[in-house]
Amino acid sequence: MARPSLEFWYEFASTYSYLSAMRIEALAEAAGVEIRWRPFLLGPIFAAQGWTTSPFNLYPAKGRYMWRDMQREAARLGLPCRQPDPFPQNGLLAARVALLGADHPWGPTFTKAVYRAEFGEGRPISDPATIRTVLADLGLDAEAILLRAGEEANKAALKARTEEAMARGIFGAPTFIAPDGEMFWGNDRLERALEWAARPEQGVPDAATA
Template sequence: MPQRPVLDFWYDFASTYSYLAAMRIEPLAEAAGVELRWRPFLLGPIFASHGWTSSPFNLYPSKGRYMWRDVAREAAQLGLSLTRPDPFPQNSLIVARLAIALREKGLAPAFTRAVFAAQFGEGRSISEMAVISDILRDLDVDVASTVSSAQGDAVKARLRAETEEARTRGIFGAPTFLTADGEMFWGNDRLERALAWAAGERPMGLL
């Protein structure tokens, strides 16, 4: 059986548009015959390299107002709840580490969706251990050992390496989709295009 093409899904848990993408990407990838690699990373260090101290949606209020209205429209279209968490952006360090730790068990997709649903669907704080524990229990994993693994040096180093890889590959926002041949697609609204490219489709006239 031929190997399926692969698409890397780079996302930050604090990203509203990553929420939209994460909640719809799997059935679309399956329909396209594309395998997904879930790649959580941190946008904060990348923003800091540009001299930004917060999300550009906070630094530029008009952009932020547009974003929240746009995400509300898109969430409604997808049948998703949207509750603005306070503060925004949330501290996503712990959940990013947990997603890395859970990848080996094949639970990163389910964990990711649950975190996004808690944060943007319900407005809960994803840095609070009570919220994290609820999510992990729903996944039927041991909370203490999973959190301990996520706080270990190996996972911390892996997340730093993932974030540095994102930076060196030119990723500047989330979600970003990278195909096996290095083609980059940025934003939830480019998901279908990314899957088509990964599957081998090319627009006529584009080399």
């Protein structure tokens, strides 16, 4: 049997994706599950349902709560939490770079560094200068990577990835998908998603359902 795996779909503007990105590797290691990093864009999915910005801005009471909840959850996990201004940041360039690195060891490292800059330090990841600095600080060849990230093939690949997300019913981030297609949404479901991926044969008793 192949080693269990789990797809981790994330968007750089998503606050709760930050929490998942920072803790998924240790949990996956403990569960014996391999993570497939899947950067994508929520913007086109939100736009398709008529949203022009983050739901946390569209619904202010929910937004105020979310930032308080983030503060509590980050503290619980020992992570810094700072709101970037403006929120949400445009994560397009970061996602292109992350997609380029998704199957290399530097991809997840870059992803975590971007999230830490954005939600740990409140830095503007929409700004290419921030992305360049993040890459350079990791000892990577920033210019070469940014050049390749901006090539048509990579841009098209991110577009296709985002279309795949919509086609598979993804409506928010983070989202976790097991090899059998089982989907879990939200940082609060990370543990259950890993458990499912590690033991897909368990399933869910559904005798009680309609």
